[in-house]
Amino acid sequence: MTSRIRVKGERPYDVVVGAGVLSELPGLLGDDVRTVAVVHPASLPEISRPVCGALESAGYSIVGLPVPDGERAKSVEVAAELWSAFGRYGVTRSDAVVGVGGGATTDLAGFVAATWLRGIKVVQVPTTLLGMVDAAVGGKTGINTPEGKNLVGAFHPPAGVLCDLATLVSVPREDYVAGLAEIIKGGFIADPTILLLIEDDPEGARVPDGRHTRALIERKIQVKADVVGADLRESGMREILNYGHTLAHAIERVENYNMRHGEAVAIGMVYAAELSRLSGHAGMGVVDRTRSILTSVGLPTAYRHEAWPELRDHMRVDKKNRGAKQRFVILDDIGKVTRLEDPAEELLEAAYREIAR
Numbered sequence: 001m002t003s004r005i006r007v008k009g010e011r012p013y014d015v016v017v018g019a020g021v022l023s024e025l026p027g028l029l030g031d032d033v034r035t036v037a038v039v040h041p042a043s044l045p046e047i048s049r050p051v052c053g054a055l056e057s058a059g060y061s062i063v064g065l066p067v068p069d070g071e072r073a074k075s076v077e078v079a080a081e082l083w084s085a086f087g088r089y090g091v092t093r094s095d096a097v098v099g100v101g102g103g104a105t106t107d108l109a110g111f112v113a114a115t116w117l118r119g120i121k122v123v124q125v126p127t128t129l130l131g132m133v134d135a136a137v138g139g140k141t142g143i144n145t146p147e148g149k150n151l152v153g154a155f156h157p158p159a160g161v162l163c164d165l166a167t168l169v170s171v172p173r174e175d176y177v178a179g180l181a182e183i184i185k186g187g188f189i190a191d192p193t194i195l196l197l198i199e200d201d202p203e204g205a206r207v208p209d210g211r212h213t214r215a216l217i218e219r220k221i222q223v224k225a226d227v228v229g230a231d232l233r234e235s236g237m238r239e240i241l242n243y244g245h246t247l248a249h250a251i252e253r254v255e256n257y258n259m260r261h262g263e264a265v266a267i268g269m270v271y272a273a274e275l276s277r278l279s280g281h282a283g284m285g286v287v288d289r290t291r292s293i294l295t296s297v298g299l300p301t302a303y304r305h306e307a308w309p310e311l312r313d314h315m316r317v318d319k320k321n322r323g324a325k326q327r328f329v330i331l332d333d334i335g336k337v338t339r340l341e342d343p344a345e346e347l348l349e350a351a352y353r354e355i356a357r
C-alpha cells in the first residue's frame, strides 16, 4: 500500500510512503531532465543501486556521486566537490539532483541543488527513519561550519519525496531509534496521538515492523507537512519544529558532530521541557512524560554537567536568536507551543542543572 501526504506551498509536492515508490521517480523528474546527479553515501552502494536502476530504465543519463557517510558529508569541502562534479558533467538548469540516504545526505543534496546555477530540481529519497519523517521533507537544506550546525543553507523544496519503507530494514538500530526523537517531537508539539502510540508499544516503536510504525511515520510527516506548507521560510510557525534543537545543536557541536542528531534532540527536548516548567509555562506532567517516553524507547535524557559553559557559548549562534536576544521554543502544554524570549541566565542554567549528570 502506498500513501501520499501533500505538502502545500508555492510549489506543492507529495511525500509518498510505501513499497515500490521508486517507480514514481521518472514522473517527478519529467521529460526535460537529461542528466540526474545521484548523491549517496559512498559506504552504502546498495541503497543507491535501485535508484540508479529506476533512472537507467527510464533513459536518464546518471552521474553517481558518492559522498562521505553521515554528518561528514555536510561540509563546504564536500559541497564544493559536488559543485565541481556538476560543472565537469555539464549539469544544466533543466537537469536534476536525487538525494539518496539519511538526513545528512539529503541535507547536502538539497543544498547543492539549491545553490547550483541558483537552484535546480531535487527529488529526495530518504532511507532512514529520521530522513523520512523530518529531514527530507520541507525544503530546509544545509551544511555545518566549524562554528555550528546547519549555519549555511537555503530553503529549497523538493519536487517530491519517496520513502521506500523496505530500506529501513538495514538501518542500524541506534540510527533508527534516533529517528524516533523527531517523531516524539511531533507528538509534543502537535499530535499527541503519536505519544499514545509509542506508549502503547515502546518496543515496537524501536523496529521497522512494529505494530504502529506506519502510523507513526505518516503522522509525523503530516505534522511536518502542515507546518512547512504554511511557513516554508520559518517566518513564524515553522519555529515549532525546532523544539529541543537549541541545546541539541550545541551538544552536536561540542561532540564534533559525532553524536546522532536524534539523540541530541532527545536531550534537548528534556531541556526545553524543563525550561517550559521553570519559566512557569508547562507543568511537571509534561517534563515527566518527556523523560519517560524517551527512556522507554532507549533515547538519552541527560548530558555532562561540566559541559554547560561550552554549550551556552554555542547556543548563542542559534538561528532563532535575534541580536543578543536568545529565543527558545517551549511548551505551555502538549500541543501548545510558545516562545521564551531573552530568558535570564539563571533560568537557563537552572534548567540545565535538571538534565545534567
Ligand SMILES: NC(=O)c1ccc[n+]([C@@H]2O[C@H](COP(=O)([O-])OP(=O)(O)OC[C@H]3O[C@@H](n4cnc5c(N)ncnc54)[C@H](O)[C@@H]3O)[C@@H](O)[C@H]2O)c1
Binding pocket: 041, 043, 044, 047, 069, 070, 071, 074, 101, 102, 103, 104, 105, 107, 127, 128, 129, 130, 131, 134, 135, 136, 137, 138, 139, 140, 141, 150, 167, 168, 169, 170, 171, 172, 175, 178, 179, 182, 261, 262
Ligand atoms: N533538513 C531538515 O529539516 C532536517 C530535519 C531533521 C534532521 N536533519 C538532519 O538530518 C541529519 C540526521 O539524519 P539521520 O539520522 O538520517 O543520519 P545520517 O544521515 O547520518 O544517517 C545515519 C546513518 O545511517 C546510514 N544509512 C542511511 N540509510 C541507511 C540504510 N537504508 N541502511 C543502512 N544504513 C543507512 C547512514 O549512512 C549513516 O551512517 C542531521 O544532519 C540533521 O541535522 C535535517
Ligand SMILES: O=C(O)C(=O)C[C@@H](O)[C@H](O)[C@H](O)COP(=O)(O)O
Binding pocket: 134, 138, 140, 149, 150, 182, 234, 238, 239, 241, 242, 245, 319
Ligand atoms: O524543518 C525544520 O524547520 C526543523 O527545525 C526540523 C529540525 O528537526 C531539523 O533538525 C532542522 O534541520 C533544524 O533546523 P535549523 O534551522 O535549526 O538548523
Ligand SMILES: [Zn+2]
Binding pocket: 134, 182, 245, 261, 265
Ligand atoms: Zn532535527
